[in-house]
Amino acid sequence: MRSSERRRARSRSQGVRKTYGEDGVLDGIDLTVHDNEVLLLMGPNGTGKTVLLECLAGSTDPTAGEVRVFGDPVREDGGQSLSLLLQGGASVDSLSGRETAAFYADLHPSFTDRWRDIVADLGLAEALDKRTKYYSEGMKRKLELALALAVDAPLYLLDEPTAGVDLSMVQSFHRAIRERVDDGAAVVVTTHRPVDAELADRIAFVDDGRVTATGSPADLLDGVPSVLRIVGAGATTDALEEYVVGDLFYHGDERRGFLREDATVADVDAAAGDATVETVEPSYTDAFNYYVHARSTNE
Numbered sequence: 470m471r472s473s474e475r476r477r478a479r480s481r482s483q484g485v486r487k488t489y490g491e492d493g494v495l496d497g498i499d500l501t502v503h504d505n506e507v508l509l510l511m512g513p514n515g516t517g518k519t520v521l522l523e524c525l526a527g528s529t530d531p532t533a534g535e536v537r538v539f540g541d542p543v544r545e546d547g548g549q550s551l552s553l554l555l556q557g558g559a560s561v562d563s564l565s566g567r568e569t570a571a572f573y574a575d576l577h578p579s580f581t582d583r584w585r586d587i588v589a590d591l592g593l594a595e596a597l598d599k600r601t602k603y604y605s606e607g608m609k610r611k612l613e614l615a616l617a618l619a620v621d622a623p624l625y626l627l628d629e630p631t632a633g634v635d636l637s638m639v640q641s642f643h644r645a646i647r648e649r650v651d652d653g654a655a656v657v658v659t660t661h662r663p664v665d666a667e668l669a670d671r672i673a674f675v676d677d678g679r680v681t682a683t684g685s686p687a688d689l690l691d692g693v694p695s696v697l698r699i700v701g702a703g704a705t706t707d708a709l710e711e712y713v714v715g716d717l718f719y720h721g722d723e724r725r726g727f728l729r730e731d732a733t734v735a736d737v738d739a740a741a742g743d744a745t746v747e748t749v750e751p752s753y754t755d756a757f758n759y760y761v762h763a764r765s766t767n768e
Contacts, residue, residue, distance in 0.1 A: 477504045478501050478502065478504075479502045479503065479538065479539065479623060479655040480501070480502040480536065480537065480538050480655075480657075481500075481501045481502070481536070481537050482499060482500045482501075482525065482534065482535070482536045482537075483534055484497050484498075484499065484533060484534035484535070485498040485500075485521070485524055485531045485533070485534035486498075486532050486533040486534055487517070487520055487521075487529070487531050487532050487678075488532045493678055494517045494678055495517050495521055495524070495531065496679050497533075497534070497679070498521060498679065499680070500673060500680060500683075502525075502655050502657055503655065504623075504653070504655050505650055505653060505654070506655055506656075506670040506671060507646065507647070507650055507657075507658060507669050507671075508655070508656070508657045508670070508673060509658050509659075509660060509665060509666065509668065509669035509672045509673070510522070510658065510659045510660070510673050510675050511661070511663075511665070511666065511672055511673070511674050511761075512674055512761055513661055513761060514661055516675050516676050516677060517675060517677075517678040518628075518659040518675050519555065519628050519629075519659060522626050522628050522657065522659055524536055525543070525657065526626050527543035527544050528553065538551065538624065539623075549622075550622060550623055550624055551625065552617050552618070552620035552622040552624075552625045552626070553617070553628075554613055554616075554617035554630060555628045556613075556628045556632055558613070558628075559609075559612065560601040560613065561601060562600065562601055563600065563602070564600065565598050565599055565600050565601065566588070566593065566596060566598070566599065566601055566612050567597040567598055569612065569616070570584050570597075570612075570615075570616060570619075573616050577620050579620050579621040580620050581619050581621055582619070583615075583619045584615040584616055584618070584619035587615035587619070588611060588612065590641060590644075590645065591611040591614070591638070591641055591642070593608060593612060593615070605633075606632070607634045607638065609633075610631065610632065610634050610642075611638075613630070614627070614630050614642060614645060615645075617630075618645060618646070622654065623653070624655050624656075625649060625654055626656075626657050627657065627658045627659070630642060630646070630658060631662060631664075632660075632661075636664065639662075639664055639665070643665075643667065646658065646668060647668065650670075663752070663754040663756070663757045666753040666756070666757075667686075667753075669685075670685065671684060671686075672684065672685075672686055674760040676762075681761060681764065682760040682764075686756075689756050689760065690751050690753075690756055693751040693755055693756050694714060694727040694759070695734075695748045696725060696726075696728075696749050696750070696751045697712075697713065697724075697726045697727070697728055697737055697746060697748060698723055698724075698725055698747050698748070699717070699724040699725070699726070699737070699744050699745070699746050700722070700723045700744060700745045701743060701744040701745050702742075702743060702744060703743045704740050704741050704744065708740050709724075709726070710726075712726075712728065712729055712737045712740065713728060713732075713737075713763075714726070714764065715759075715763025715764065716762070716763065718758050718762075725755060725758075727759055728748070734746060734747075734748060
């Protein structure tokens with residue numbers, strides 16, 4: 470992949486803030502979307518990811534700051550340079566899947582028949598004549614993704630496309646999105662699911678209306694401190710937390726945390742009693758917990 474310093478910016482946000490009355494949602498976000506990349510906005514639900522996506526699309530005006538698409542204010546573009554998918558925003562209960570596709574074909578001048586291939590690849594073709602009110606959440610996501618990606622656009626903004634999707638189908642969703650990037654597009658995806666990190670060229674972790682870290686998946690994993698894995702009964706969580714950054718996190722039947730620079734594994738092992746303590750390679754779930762939760766508590 471080319472160096473980001475030499476790559477063209479599809480979208481650039483500077484100092485974006487958004488408030489509703491006295492409630493702040495976005496707190497001064499700077500973000501650049503480069504050509505030919507998937508940028509993942511990853512964070513818990515309710516942290517401003519969808520509002521940020523709406524600002525990037527021009528469907529919501531920021532309270533302060535600006536968003537530009539190809540160098541021009543996003544409002545001046547009129548939506549012609551992008552395709553926006555908001556979670557749950559494309560399904561029309563009274564229409565079948567096929568009728569919904571025809572409806573959106575009339576709305577966007579750059580809509581193509583690509584949706585037919587996508588729904589076939591996602592296993593939805595046989596349900597196209599069923600009204601979408603009878604679709605499961607996963608089926609709705611399949612239709613919504615197909616409709617969003619059917620538009621010929623240099624920039625796609627996708628809100629939680631894999632929400633409600635079985636893990637067995639996530640790779641198929643990723644493949645459909647990656648095909649648009651291979652054809653020259655840029656894609657911004659919001660998610661709260663660490664499994665989606667496998668799709669990303671870059672990840673921007675979002676929490677409490679701020680971007681807490683940005684980088685390639687590999688660089689972000691490299692930035693995670695030593696990950697402790699603690700299994701079995703032993704010391705209480707309170708007795709162990711003085712040795713970790715932030716809190717310990719439960720992961721199945723184990724506790725995981727991030728070793729402080731001034732602590733050692735031996736310190737934790739001594740405090741853990743009968744529990745087993747070891748260090749492991751960080752997972753994307755660990756990276757999520759570190760950049761969204763643990764690191765922010767120590768800043």
